[in-house]
Amino acid sequence: MKLSDWANVAEIVGAAAVIVTLAYVAVQIDQNTIAVEASTRQGRLDFGWQQSELLITQPGLAKLVRVAEQDASTLNEEQRLVFYEFTTWRFATWELTYQEYEDGLIDEELWLAWDGYYMLMAEGKPGYRKFFSDTRRQWDSRFMVHVDKSLGLSD
Numbered sequence: 227m228k229l230s231d232w233a234n235v236a237e238i239v240g241a242a243a244v245i246v247t248l249a250y251v252a253v254q255i256d257q258n259t260i261a262v263e264a265s266t267r268q269g270r271l272d273f274g275w276q277q278s279e280l281l282i283t284q285p286g287l288a289k290l291v292r293v294a295e296q297d298a299s300t301l302n303e304e305q306r307l308v309f310y311e312f313t314t315w316r317f318a319t320w321e322l323t324y325q326e327y328e329d330g331l332i333d334e335e336l337w338l339a340w341d342g343y344y345m346l347m348a349e350g351k352p353g354y355r356k357f358f359s360d361t362r363r364q365w366d367s368r369f370m371v372h373v374d375k376s377l378g379l380s381d
Contacts, residue, residue: 266326270340273319280312287312295351313357314364320344321369328368345376355379 281288287308294301294309301309320340327337348354355377362370374380 263331266331270319270323273315277312277316277319295353298353298356309353310357310361313354314361316344316347317358317361317365317373320373321366324369324372325366341376348377 281291290301290305290309291312294305294313298306298309323332323337323340323344326332327334327341358365358373358377359379365373371380
């Protein structure tokens with residue numbers, strides 16, 4: 227074989243090696259994406275559990291939240307602070323999930339499930355409407371529009 231023939235063989239082998247390497251990198255990226263998505267879902271579940279755990283284990287918190295959900299104006303300053311801080315993290319999780327959906331990081335089915343969960347939590351409870359009206363400057367503008375529509379605040 228001539229030197230030019232060997233060069234052609236080397237080019238073919240090199241191209242094949244590049245293709246194999248790219249395929250390997252693609253598989254690694256896919257596996258990493260799956261791992262990141264799983265970690266994100268687990269983080270959301272863990273955070274939800276922490277909120278529930280607080281309601282279960284902190285004396286008086288569940289009662290305070292129930293009262294505040296119906297009429298936050300009945301709370302004293304300290305109770306309102308506790309309710310608003312607790313609710314901020316609930317809404318922050320809802321906002322994060324909304325942003326992930328809008329950015330294409332979670333699919334519509336998963337978004338609708340989480341959105342339904344948060345709507346079930348907040349819908350028909352004036353305390354959450356008041357909370358969101360009072361704290362709206364801290365939320366992403368896209369999320370504000372969604373919550374306004376969902377809670378009937380955009381009328």
